[in-house]
């Protein structure tokens with residue numbers, strides 16, 4: 001068995017949070033997660049529920065419903081039946097509890113917020129998509145109350161998102177079940193979590209099946225990773241609404257590279273210049289938020305950088321994740337090359353490398369420089385273009401040369417008997433990991449971008 005679209009076990013479906021989707025509510029969102037679509041709106045009312053009257057405390061509640069044809073076959077409207085189903089009541093209570101967990105209700109003052117979650121298309125995960133979308137609508141509504149001076153201070157305490165996980169036959173634990181998977185799952189679970197990584201709710205059940213403690217841990221791990229991605233996207237989206245990024249001056253001939261590293265940037269500029277292409281980097285968009293490189297591989301980190309920035313700028317974006325793999329150090333520093341000794345402190349990183357290799361003879365100081373490039377289109381992570389490039393060499397005992405950046409002065413290219421820092425930019429690009437990766441990219445990117 002394989003997941004649709006070859007989706008990985010830890011991969012979310014493509015998702016999109018369209019803010020201010022409706023004109024009337026104080027906050028509104030169209031939340032899509034794969035084929036699941038939910039309209040979430042948050043309304044502010046100047047009244048309190050009976051049990052809070054006479055206090056200064058506010059309240060948040062939620063209502064959930066599904067359009068008749070959100071499902072494969074038409075489902076009768078609850079209004080026609082004259083009552084809500086148990087499932088609906090359970091879900092709307094869940095949404096309300098989740099939202100209340102991240103708001104200081106005292107600071108909200110004597111008013112009520114109502115989150116309406118209306119599923120217009122259901123393909124699994126409607127309750128978790130409702131929570132994630134309703135939270136964003138809530139964040140928009142509260143920001144508006146502060147802007148309009150209704151509230152002196154934002155009562156929001158943390159971010160929030162939710163996702164489903166489950167166990168599939170033959171595959172095992174997976175993130176984000178779509179409906180066809182949900183029917184086959186032996187275990188399914190909904191996880192609601194804050195930006196701080198604290199749980200608000202776990203609903204895990206076996207269906208004619210049981211699950212072990214270690215499977216539970218795996219499910220929690222997958223869910224946590226999915227929620228981190230959703231919350232990261234919410235934060236970028238929110239930032240983008242507060243400062244829209246001006247990309248109007250970018251021409252067709254511009255490549256945006258999701259890097260802040262000036263050394264990489266100048267290499268890319270030189271390599272793309274021969275194609276008549278201009279390069280912009282994150283330094284041209286100073287307000288863009290930092291991306292935490294939480295991946296476990298070069299590819300994961302490069303995807304994280306490319307996918308995130310492509311989504312924020314709504315443009316195709318290239319990212320580079322690279323590093324030095326030293327055989328005698330079992331491949332270290334690898335993906336941690338930038339944070340080996342100090343965060344982006346080249347001198348400290350080089351000094352630590354020399355120290356770690358103390359006493360290692362020349363012939364055992366072989367190393368590989370690796371680059372993974374990922375080219376991403378906005379919100380299509382499944383279409384990411386991934387290429388690699390490498391160069392083999394040796395780690396010198398004493399730095400040589402003043403060109404380049406990072407570990408260049410310590411990396412000897414045996415064929416040239418020079419360190420990377422003793423080469424001109426052109427010479428380095430001809431043989432470097434980044435140059436090789438870009439030559440691999442060159443063969444495929446134009447077709448991919450069409």
Ligand SMILES: O=c1nc[nH]c2c1ncn2[C@H]1C[C@H](O)[C@@H](COP(=O)(O)OP(=O)(O)OP(=O)(O)O)O1
Pocket residue numbers: 258259260261264293320321322323324337338339344349404405406407408420432434
């Ligand atoms: O050609 C190179 N010559 C020397 N050193 C190099 C090279 N290529 C990467 N390196 C080092 C720099 C950094 O310590 C680490 C990459 O870390 P990596 O996260 O990919 O880049 P980064 O944080 O500097 O910039 P960004 O993530 O914004 O693209 O390996």
Ligand SMILES: [Mg+2]
Pocket residue numbers: 293338
């Ligand atoms: Mg980095």
